[in-house]
Amino acid sequence: MIEAVGLTKRYGDKTAVYNLSFQVRPGTVTGFLGPNGSGKSTTMRMILGLDNPTSGQVTIGGFPYRKLPNAPRQVGALLDAKAVHGGRAARNHLLCLAQLSGIPARRVDEVLGVVGLQDVAGRRSKGFSLGMGQRLGIAAALLGDPQVLLFDEPVNGLDPEGILWVRNLMKSLAAEGRTVFVSSHLMSEMALTADHLIVIGRGQLLADMSVRDFISANSADFARVRTPDTEPQQREKLSSALTEAGGHVLPEQDGGLRVTGLPLPRISDIAHGSDVRLWELSPHQASLEEAYMRMTQGAVDYRSTIDQRAGLMQPLPPGYQPPIPVPGQGQPGWYAPPPPQPGGQPFVMPGQPGQVPAGPYGAPAAPAAPGAGGPNPYARPAPEDRAPAAPAQPPAPAAPAADLTKPEDAR
Numbered sequence: 001m002i003e004a005v006g007l008t009k010r011y012g013d014k015t016a017v018y019n020l021s022f023q024v025r026p027g028t029v030t031g032f033l034g035p036n037g038s039g040k041s042t043t044m045r046m047i048l049g050l051d052n053p054t055s056g057q058v059t060i061g062g063f064p065y066r067k068l069p070n071a072p073r074q075v076g077a078l079l080d081a082k083a084v085h086g087g088r089a090a091r092n093h094l095l096c097l098a099q100l101s102g103i104p105a106r107r108v109d110e111v112l113g114v115v116g117l118q119d120v121a122g123r124r125s126k127g128f129s130l131g132m133g134q135r136l137g138i139a140a141a142l143l144g145d146p147q148v149l150l151f152d153e154p155v156n157g158l159d160p161e162g163i164l165w166v167r168n169l170m171k172s173l174a175a176e177g178r179t180v181f182v183s184s185h186l187m188s189e190m191a192l193t194a195d196h197l198i199v200i201g202r203g204q205l206l207a208d209m210s211v212r213d214f215i216s217a218n219s220a221d222f223a224r225v226r227t228p229d230t231e232p233q234q235r236e237k238l239s240s241a242l243t244e245a246g247g248h249v250l251p252e253q254d255g256g257l258r259v260t261g262l263p264l265p266r267i268s269d270i271a272h273g274s275d276v277r278l279w280e281l282s283p284h285q286a287s288l289e290e291a292y293m294r295m296t297q298g299a300v301d302y303r304s305t306i307d308q309r310a311g312l313m314q315p316l317p318p319g320y321q322p323p324i325p326v327p328g329q330g331q332p333g334w335y336a337p338p339p340p341q342p343g344g345q346p347f348v349m350p351g352q353p354g355q356v357p358a359g360p361y362g363a364p365a366a367p368a369a370p371g372a373g374g375p376n377p378y379a380r381p382a383p384e385d386r387a388p389a390a391p392a393q394p395p396a397p398a399a400p401a402a403d404l405t406k407p408e409d410a411r
């Protein structure tokens with residue numbers, strides 16, 4: 001298990017990670033999401049002992065990475081696939097890593113086979129495509145047959161077959177009881193790969209919950225209703241009846257209606273009572289992408305002047321308050337968007353039930369609590385029961401294998 005407590009990292013004036021506390025458990029794939037520059041790579045580097053936290057701590061199996069006995073056999077990581085000696089053949093690159101960690105040479109050929117590079121093992125990696133480089137990086141992560149694996153954007157540059165392969169690999173590693181922590185910007189892929197999500201924005205925790213609960217709590221499950229195309233007046237009649245019953249109705253481009261705030265059986269009854277025939281009545285769940293966009297819209301640093309989100313997200317009707325999602329169950333049968341006030345919000349900051357961080361439903365700023373590495377640079381709500389002040393950092397031993405990751409001072 002990976003456990004971060006009050007993890008904070010500053011680079012001069014820049015706070016990359018602030019007071020982050022979470023656990024990554026074995027046996028599941030945990031997705032690590034956040035907008036560009038939100039602190040994912042910095043967090044991963046701190047997990048791997050490549051950056052020192054300014055305050056707080058992070059451990060793997062109870063030990064900071066640098067104190068883990070035989071760390072390369074316990075933890076494998078892909079942080080930067082380009083961090084290899086390009087003049088070295090793929091097999092030699094892995095052999096060097098294996099020798100440094102006391103891993104038998106036969107394991108090199110095993111992992112080359114696992115990642116599908118066996119036929120190009122003698123080729124220099126500088127001639128590799130982006131996807132081949134990713135595969136080599138994944139091979140390096142798997143080399144020690146570790147129980148804990150970290151992957152920073154592992155599908156970057158992979159073709160569809162490669163993406164499917166990575167997805168299945170992550171799932172099978174987790175099914176073997178390993179801890180798999182993987183960052184990605186590909187929401188559709190994360191929805192298929194991860195069981196659990198840790199979402200950060202501007203270095204702070206926004207959500208720590210199952211994928212299902214995350215989608216359920218951050219987006220509007222809805223019903224799609226369609227009346228006969230040949231009778232537009234039926235559509236109008238139904239729309240009025242549903243609105244009168246407290247539903248929120250949005251027309252869709254194909255003539256259908258998107259209904260939130262009413263369960264399916266009620267919609268059916270209302271249609272029946274209004275003498276309206278239905279050609280379609282179906283439940284829909286929003287995508288992880290939509291839920292993610294909704295949650296992180298207040299925490300994005302870099303955004304095009306041409307904002308594409310308008311077409312993606314459904315507008316929020318005012319005043320809706322769905323039940324708080326039940327962990328592991330979501331909000332079955334409820335077709336309503338998240339509420340714009342505390343109480344039903346999923347991204348409650350640690351130790352502050354009902355408090356809402358800044359963002360679309362932003363909470364007022366509060367002073368930072370002591371022991372969190374100084375004042376909150378983003379003036380967000382500060383948890384009361386945050387982690388104790390971080391212990392002084394021990395003297396840093398030698399960094400782990402440089403070709404797995406990029407050390408702080410090389411950036």
Ligand SMILES: Nc1ncnc2c1ncn2[C@@H]1O[C@H](COP(=O)(O)OP(=O)(O)OP(=O)(O)O)[C@@H](O)[C@H]1O
Pocket residue numbers: 011014015016034035036037038039040041042043408411
């Ligand atoms: N060595 C460094 N020196 C100064 N600032 C840094 C350093 N490393 C990271 N940062 C800053 O910290 C913030 C977090 O960066 P980080 O790379 O962790 O984000 P990220 O979530 O991994 O981003 P992306 O999704 O774009 O890879 C950024 O503002 C970045 O510029």
